[in-house]
Amino acid sequence: MFPILLLLLPIVSALVLLALPGSISKRVALVGSILSLVMVLYALNTLRFDAASANLVYNQIWLSSLGSNLSFSIDGITMVLLLLTNILMPLIILSTFNREIHKPKAYLTFMLFMQSALVGVFMATDGLVFYIFWELALIPIYFICLFWGGEGRQRITFKFFIYTLLGSLFMLVALIILYQHTTNHSFAISDLYAAGKSMTFEQQAWVFWFFFLAFAIKMPVFPFHTWQPDTYTNAPTQGTMLLSGIMLKMGTYGLIRWLLPMVPEAVSAYSNTVIILSIISVVYASCIAIVQTSFKRLIAYSSIAHVGLICAGIFSYKAEGIQGALVQMFAHGVNVVGLFFVCDIIQRNAGTDTIANLGGIRSVNQRFAFWFLVIMLGSVALPLTNSFVGEFLLLNGIYQYNVWYAAIGGLTIILGAVYMFRSYQAIMLGTTSGNTLMFASLKKSETLVFVFIVFIIMVCGIYPKIILDISALDVLKMIMH
Amino acid sequence: MQLTNRSKQVADTKMTWLERIYLPGIFKGMMITLSHAFKKKPTIQYPEQKRAIAPLYRGQHVLKRDDNGAERCTACGLCAVACPAEAITMIAAEREKGQEKLYREEKYASMYEINMLRCIFCGLCEEACPKEAIFLTDRIVPSTTKRKDFIYGKDKLVEKMDQRIDVSVRQTNNLAEFKKNQSFAHNKL
Amino acid sequence: MEIIKGIPLTSYILLCSILFSIGAIGVLYRRNALVIFMCIELMLNSSNLLLVAFSRYFSDTNAQVFVFFIMAVAAAEVSVGLAILMMVYRNTKTTDIDALNKLKF
Amino acid sequence: MMSQYLFYFLTFVAIFCALLVVFSKNPIYSALFLIVTFFATAGHYFLLNAQFLAAVHVIVYAGAIMVLFIYVIMMLNLNREVEPHKSTAIKIAATVCGCILGLVLVAALRETEMSAISEYSNPGIGLIERLGNVLFGAYMVPFEISTVLFLSAMVGAVFLSKKSIH
Amino acid sequence: MLSPEIIYKIILILAVFTVTLVVAMWSTYAERKVAAVLQDRLGPNRAGPWGFFQPVADGLKMFTKEEFIPGTADKQLFILGPCLAMLTALMTGVVIPWGGDLTFGGHSYKLQITDINIGILYLLGVVSVGVYGIMIGGWSSNNKYSLIGALRASSQMISYEIAMGLALISLVMMTGTLSLGEIVHQQDAGWANIVYQPLGFLIFIICAFAETNRAPFDLPETESELIGGYHTEYSSMKLGFFLFAEYINMFISSAIIASLYFGGYNFPFQHSLGLEGNALSLVQTFVFFCKVFFFIFFYMWVRWTIPRFRYDQLMNLGWKTLIPLAILNLFITGIVIGFRNGFFQ
Amino acid sequence: MNEIIIVAGLGILTLLAEIFNFKKLLMPVIIAGLGATLLISILELQGSISNSAMDANVLSMLDFDRFAKCFVILLTVIALFWVLINYNYFLDESSRADHLALILFAMVGGYCMVSYSNFVMLFLGIEILSIPMYVLAGSKKNSLRSNEAALKYFLMGSFATGVFLFGITLIYGTMGSFYVYDVRAKTTATEFALTPMFTVGVVMLISALSFKVSSAPFHFWAPDVYSGAPTSVTSFMATFVKTSAIAAFIRLFYTALPFVPDNFSRIFVVLIVSSLFIGNIIAVFQTNAKRLMAYSSISHVGFMLIAILFFTQATGVKALYFYAAAYSITTLAAFMVIKIVAEQSEGNDNISAFNGLVKRNPLLAGTLTIAMLSMAGIPPLSGFFAKYNMLFIALSQGYFWLVILAILASLVGVYYYFKIVIAIFTGVSVSTSSIQISFAQKIILIILTLLIIGMGLNGWVFEMI
Known part of the structure; x- marks a missing residue:
């Protein structure tokens, strides 16, 4: 019931939006996304009190010849991501208010389609359906980047597309291999789990690496990250938000749902490698972030660092690690959207995001400086912000796996603080430059976005249990399994 | 204007089926x-x-002799001038003493040739001749296989005394009258 | 004619193989579209001959009927092919296939 | 005995003329040698007791196909000069390729043992009665369908030769 | 080694060869004579009585004339052309039954060189090859008139071969055999095939005219348009070969027409004459030649009656009239045979 | 058999239309006839009506089994769409009756090729299909490119025919029969051993048929012919002809030589891999849309040939059928757009002609984009499922590295498909005038788009065969 509603609601609102005149399309999209959010909250309520409710599962016979059914279900882990998606969507749509956007109808339609696809990815419990939604999510964002992106967008978006498609094709191979080992020729996730376990180590290894390639590219993890900074920089703000806030989580979610339980032997054999890669990506991205001159690029690299840590935490295969990963996914989603929104405002008002050319915004627009500060603090995992909980749990998980990894991974907090504070300092403090002199005051809708983001940052930081509780049970179940 | 009734009026009508298959027509033609x-x-x-x-x-031409056997031709060249096909050539010569029997006038043609391949037998030479020396006869120029055989010299043209050629049909009074009234270029001189 | 007793089938197979190869060489060697086409006919002919030989040695009529069809098809192909050639010649005034280079990538 | 000599003679003629088809400079010589090759093949058909096919072969190939060829050659007035000089490298390459093909074929088929040769039981298979029965019996469908082939070839040839109206 | 059979065959071949040549030779005489007669003239009458040795004189003239090959001609093919024309012309006579059986010393000999079971196909094959002589001759002359003549000849022959073949197929359907001997033999008992196949005969004879390049289908060699068509450049013996081949073709096609449609050597009431054996055969052969000579005369008669076609008319006649008619004839024949065999009951 | 009779009859009717001058009625009649053919073949498939005249003589030549019936339906659908798409083409063309008749006759060939049970019919089918195609490729008589396409296609096609015949001859020489089930019985018998003659024959057959389906390394003709021929004809070649050829190819192994794919798998693998790579990599450098489609079709053939490795199980045939259907519909849609766009820009069919198409006509742009995405194999479009099935087959046969290569190749493919997509959306068009299309064209475009999207999401095409 819920799954199909969540899938269809954005599409319905997109169709409504297409039918109505362009002047009110932003509002229609906002209403649609809020409706989805309400739906998710309702589903969350259901999950809380009746986890076995039939409403959380949807199963429809589909391609019986291929052994694939349209099956979706919502459990705790999924719920976290659904929540993230549906909370962020209204914010992202809200961030388009007061913006001149070329062909807003098409823009918003693509975003709503994107939302539907993302929700599908998080809910799918059928291999083929998962794959299809996984790819489907790529199309709208590709077009968003292609139409509304910056200079040289053809090449950059194409690189992004090819990268992700390469990964996902390998994932398809992995899925097919798994499928062929199922006893009853089915793509149902439970059957795939069973099949994965029944395979020899070598086969598992192939499947592992194929899956990992897809997820690693999506997240991205070093050395598959080269598409990311360019794309983030080049995409329109909302596109970047979608990419970094939600789409990136497809990779990490995939690790939790589709990789770890699927091929346990291979996971235990290769988790060390993966964690090392993740740690490298943490340190590497942080270091590069420090030397960035563009603020947007800086955020992009910081995102790599954060995701690296999440990945490492997941592969520690500890409840803490995975829980931490989930919380951090949520937190990072919110924070990074906030940061990109900040970046967008700076870019719009100052006409540049080169750190060196900015400065002294605080003296022009104090409110903005405040919102930025809070979000930045959340991003550097200050206690009482959402990230703190996540990073703490992640490091805890990694620590249980290997002390040294945790120690090196912990550097991210310091390095993150370095580049974040430095950039804050350079942008907001100091003397105003020609670019920042005329910094406009925030619009109502912008303030609204900041209020929400900061609210979430604070709530989750102070009372993380609301997130942790959603997934705790399912994570434990997974670990125990 | 229809003078005779031999011509057939052609009607451009559509042919009937029988006509279009042509076979009866062909059969009729074959019978004809x-x-x-x-x-x-x-x-x-x-x-x-x-x-x-x-x-x-x-x-074929003949160069007549007079009743005494002397050649009538005086090599005046009028025949050659008159000839539209330029078939006649001649070389004139003075009559020597003692040749009075041979040539009627003081001048005579030492060479006289008619190219029979060029000659169109129009008869203008005959008309032009003031001396009634050249005549066309009812003889047929025989065919040979060599070109040069068609160039008739005096040996072939001049009549033999023992085989005189009758040209009386051409010397009718009418003709004589006609010739007399002809205004020849030399008469005017 | 008692050919079947004096000549082994292999001889025919070899003869046809050679004829076929000569045809193939011609197709590769020549540039004149007409001659290439003739060499293709030679190739068809070699398989015809081989089929007839098989038919004789197997006492099977089917192969001969097949040859009949091949001839029919060859005739049809020739009519179309020569029409194409004439059309090309009308436009290019040559039958040299190297002259046809409008389509290159 | 006689037929063996005939076989070798015809084989020699066929191969020799086939080579000349390829290597004659002038297309019309190629065509004429091809005709001779066809006659040699027809001779082989006679040796193999396929009289009907032999006659049809002469009528179709020599009588129709090659006439068309020569007709076209004449119409296009293709003389020796028309064929441009081709680089020897390509020629050698083509010859080598073809020879390799021939070698492979010969090598592969040289050892062929016909295990299932039925007895020389049916001398009449090449007769027109037999062929007719088979053609209008078992091969009725292809016979009918080949009319479509002819129709399309006819329409196609006419279509291509027609002057386009513009 | 040489069995009487083979000796007989050799003799027969030589005889047929000679007869063919002789007939062809005197056909040239006949042509002139017939032309003269039809045009209220006398025709050749100097060489021998009624000019009977005129062909001999002509032949001598041909032999003694200057042998000339144009400088731009393709030498080999220039020579090959007339040879091929002559060769194919002479090849046809092999399958024609010239008369009934002869009996010598208990052996029965057929007056037919070979009665192959695909006689008609053989005829078609040879006829279809016959065009090469003209094509090669015309092309190798390297003269535009010759080339046009050759092109005309080939397209004309190809076009009319189809109708001819279709007309023959009707006949073959009716008789059920491809052997000429058999076809002629069948006409012994019943009517001549012309009675059953009038349309087929008409088509066949028209096509035969076209195939032999005789008037009114003599477009390949029209004097007024193409000087001499394919043989413009030819002289002396090679020209003689071309002309000779044409007359041989005429003779052979007359023989074929006579055999296929007019009962061959059979004649009405032949068995009521009281003749037997060799005598009958000889009479039959005589009758056959009479028929043949009639058709040769017919050829000439037509030539001096009907004017030449225009080229488009020729093609229209071939493709748009004769072929559909031949198919119609085929169709009718098929239906009639079907009725006779009870297919429709 | 009914279908063959109807379509051949329609062809003759078309010729008669030229003579008796009822050209106006022609197109509706043809469309109705093809519709009737489709209906009949569907009814036959369901068993509602029996196939006419199926006596032993017919069955030994044409066997309308389920495979054949399904492919006949597919071919008819393709032809129907093709005729609808090119409706205008036939109204403008002066010799449209000839074109239509040739197309219809070619269809007869296609039907023979999917239903043969005797090598004679395979041979005749190929020729009946090829000869009209040779002609149609050259149907722009004054265009040098079209001429060249026709001549190349013809020469190489006849060469392939020669090879094909020699192959059949050699197979006949070892098997003693042209009847495919006889051959099958002999080749599957226990005492059967591969003789050199048979091997050579099979290799020749495979090469010739590879030529007909334009799989590398026998693909040389395809790009030239595709780009030289008129666009309508190219679309027919890329869909109908290709489908028939590939069906004939697999039917050969399905019926006559089932053991060949196992024993000759290396050959097929070479064909597949080279098609995939040559097709995709050369396509990257193309600037002409039709040429690009030609190379893309080569790569798709590479994918389709994968089915041959695994045809013994029903999945192989199913996958091929689905691939052929998806590919054909997608290609038809793509060519329809290419044709309309090229007509609007003075016959320019380079990729640059598509610059900014989205502004000139969003429907065309959308259809072409969907088609390109489908060809690139993006889910959930039908092209994805088609490729998915093929990869699935290859994996189940253990051709692991083949799958990897296929994936790499199709990634390269994504590049050039997206080149067009990028041109459509971000290119700066030379002409800003919008492209007008008729209502009927809109309907067809929408139907095709829906088919491309919907075919994969619904299993019935896959399950049909």
């Missing part, structure tokens, strides 16, 4: 040709049979 097979053949077997020729038939 076949019927000709049984008609009398108008062929004349030439060397044996000869066709009656017109009285004024213009054949």
Whole structure:
């Protein structure tokens, strides 16, 4: 019931939006996304009190010849991501208010389609359906980047597309291999789990690496990250938000749902490698972030660092690690959207995001400086912000796996603080430059976005249990399994 | 204006089916040709049979002698001038003493040639001749295989005394009268 | 004619193989579209001959009927092929296939 | 005995003329040698007791196909000069390729043992009665369908030769 | 080694060869004579009585004339052309039954060189090859008139071969055999095939005219348009070969027409004459030649009656009239045979 | 058999239309006839009506089994769409009756090729299909490119026919029969051993048929012919002809030589891999849309040939059928757009002609984009499922590295498909005038788009065969 509603609601609102005149399309999209959010909250309520409710599962016979059914279900882990998606969507749509956007109808339609696809990815419990939604999510964002992106967008978006498609094709191979080992020729996730376990180590290894390639590219993890900074920089703000806030989580979610339980032997054999890669990506991205001159690029690299840590935490295969990963996914989603929104405002008002050319915004627009500060603090995992909980749990998980990894991974907090504070300092403090002199005051809708983001940052930081509780049970179940 | 009724009025009507398949027409045509097979053949077997020729038939030339056997031609060249095909050439010479028997006038043609391949037998030479020396006869120029054989010199043209050629048909009074009234270029001099 | 007793089938197979190869060489060697086409006919002909030989040695009529069809098809192909050639010649005034280079990538 | 000599003679003629087809400079010589090759093949058909096919072969190939060829050659007035000089490298390459093909074929088929040769039981298979029965019996469908082939070839040839109206 | 059979065959071949040549030779005489007669003339009458040795004189003239090959001609093919024309012309006579059986010393000999079971196909094959002589001759002369003549000849022959073949197929359907001997033999008992196949005969004879390049289908060699068509450049013996081949073709096609449609050597009431054996055969052969000579005469008769076609008319006649008619004839024949065999009951 | 009779009859009717001058009625009649053919073949498939005249003589030549019936339906659908798409083409063309008749006759060939049970019919089918195609490739008589396409296609096609015949001859020489089930019985018998003659024959057959399906390394003709021929004809070649050829190819192994794919798998693998790579990599450098489609079709053939490795199980045939259907519909849609666009820009069919198409006509742009995405194999479009099935087959046969290569190749493919997509959306068009299309064209475009999207999401095409 819920799954199909969540899938269809954005599409319905997109169709409504297409039918109505362009002047009110932003509002229609906002209403649609809020409706989805309400739906998710309702589903969350259901999950809380009746986890076995039939409403959380949807199963429809589909391609019986291929052994694939349209099956979706919502459990705790999924719920976290659904929540993230549906909370962020209204914010992202809200961030388009007061913006001149070329062909807003098409823009918003693509975003709503994107939302539907993302929700599908998080809910799918059928291999083929998962794959299809996984790819489907790529199309709208590709077009968003292609139409509304910056200079040289053809090449950059194409690189992004090819990268992700390469990964996902390998994932398809992995899925097919798994499928062929199922006893009853089915793509149902439970059957795939069973099949994965029944395979020899070598086969598992192939499947592992194929899956990992897809997820690693999506997240991205070093050395598959080269598409990311360019794309983030080049995409329109909302596109970047979608990419970094939600789409990136497809990779990490995939690790939790589709990789770890699927091929346990291979996971235990290769988790060390993966964690090392993740740690490298943490340190590497942080270091590069420090030397960035563009603020947007800086955020992009910081995102790599954060995701690296999440990945490492997941592969520690500890409840803490995975829980931490989930919380951090949520937190990072919110924070990074906030940061990109900040970046967008700076870019719009100052006409540049080169750190060196900015400065002294605080003296022009104090409110903005405040919102930025809070979000930045959340991003550097200050206690009482959402990230703190996540990073703490992640490091805890990694620590249980290997002390040294945790120690090196912990550097991210310091390095993150370095580049974040430095950039804050350079942008907001100091003397105003020609670019920042005329910094406009925030619009109502912008303030609204900041209020929400900061609210979430604070709530989750102070009372993380609301997130942790959603997934705790399912994570434990997974670990125990 | 229709003078005879031999011409057939052609009607450009659409052909009937029978006409369009042509077979009856072909059959009719075949019958016509076949019927000709049984008609009398108008062929004349030439060397044996000869066709009656017109009285004024213009054949091979002759250079006449007078009754004394002297050549009438005085090599005035009028025939050569008159000849539209330029078939006649001659060389004149003075009559020597003692040649009075041979040549009627003081001047005579020491060489006189007619190229029979060029000659069109129009008879203008005959008309032009003031001395009544050249005549066309009813003889036929025989065929040979060499070109030079067609260039008739005096040996062939001048009549032999023992075989005089009768040109009386050409010397009718009418003709004489006609010639007399002709205004020749030399008469005017 | 008692050919079947004097000549082994292999001889025919070899003869046809050679004829076929000569045809193939011609197709590769020549540039004149007409001659290439003739060499293709030679190739068809070699398989015809081989089929007839097989038919004789197997006492099977089917192969001969097949040859009949091949001939029919060859005739049809020739008519179309020569029409194409004439059309090309009308436009290019040559039958040299190297002259046809409008389509290159 | 006689037929063996005939076989070798015809084989020699066929191969020799086939080579000349390829290597004659003038297309019309190629065509004429091809005709001779066809006649040699027809001779082989006679040796193999396929009289009907032999006659049809002469009528179709020599009588129709090659006439068309020569007709076209004449119409296009293709003389020796028309064929441009081709680089020897390509020629050698083509010859080598073809020879390799021939070698492979010969090598592969040289050892062929016909295990299932039925007895020389049916001398009449090449007769027109037999062929007719088979053609209008078992091969009725292809016979009918080949009319479509002819129709399309006819329409196609006419279509291509027609002057386009513009 | 040489069995009487083979000796007989050799003799027969030589005889047929000689007869063919002789007939062809005197056909040239006949042509002139017939032309003359139809045009109210006398025709040749100098060489021998009624000019009977005119062909000999002509032949001598041909032999003694200057041998000339144009400088731009393709030498080999220039020579090959007339040879091929002559060769194919002479090849046809092999399958024609010239008369009934002869009996010598208990052996029965057929007056037919070979009665192959695909006689008609053989005829078609040879006829279809016959065009090469003209094509090669015309092309190798390197003269545009010759080339046009050759092109005309080939397209004309190809076009009319189809109708001819279709007309023959009707006949073959009716008789059920491809052997000429058999076809002629069948006409012994019943009517001549012309009675059953009038349309087929008409088509066949028209096509035969076209195939032999005789008037009114003599477009390949029209004097007034193409000087001499494919043989413009030819002289002396090679020209003689071309002309000779044409007359041989005429003779052979007359023989074929006579055999296929007019009962061959059979004649009405032949068995009521009281003749037997060799005598009958000889009479039959005589009758056959009479028929043949009639058709040769017919050829000439037509030539001097009907004017030449225009080229488009020729093609229209071939493709738009004769072929559909031949197919119609085929169709009718098929239906009639079907009725006779009870297919429709 | 009914279908063959109807379509051949329609062809003759078309010729008669030229003579008796009822050209106006022609197109509706043809469309109705093809519709009737489709209906009949569907009814036959369901068993509602029996196939006419199926006596032993017919069955030994044409066997309308389920495979054949399904492919006949597919071919008819393709032809129907093709005729609808090119409706205008036939109204403008002066010799449209000839074109239509040739197309219809070619269809007869296609039907023979999917239903043969005797090598004679395979041979005749190929020729009946090829000869009209040779002609149609050259149907722009004054265009040098079209001429060249026709001549190349013809020469190489006849060469392939020669090879094909020699192959059949050699197979006949070892098997003693042209009847495919006889051959099958002999080749599957226990005492059967591969003789050199048979091997050579099979290799020749495979090469010739590879030529007909334009799989590398026998693909040389395809790009030239595709780009030289008129666009309508190219679309027919890329869909109908290709489908028939590939069906004939697999039917050969399905019926006559089932053991060949196992024993000759290396050959097929070479064909597949080279098609995938040559097709995709050369396509990257193309600037002409039709040429690009030609190379893309080569790569798709590479994918389709994968089915041959695994045809013994029903999945192989199913996958091929689905691939052929998806590919054909997608290609038809793509060519329809290419044709309309090229007509609007003075016959320019380079990729640059598509610059900014989205502004000139969003429907065309959308259809072409969907088609390109489908060809690139993006889910959930039908092209994805088609490729998915093929990869699935290859994996189940253990051709692991083949799958990897296929994936790499199709990634390269994504590049050039997206080149067009990028041109459509971000290119700066030379002409800003919008492209007008008729209502009927809109309907067809929408139907095709829906088919491309919907075919994969619904299993019935896959399950049909």
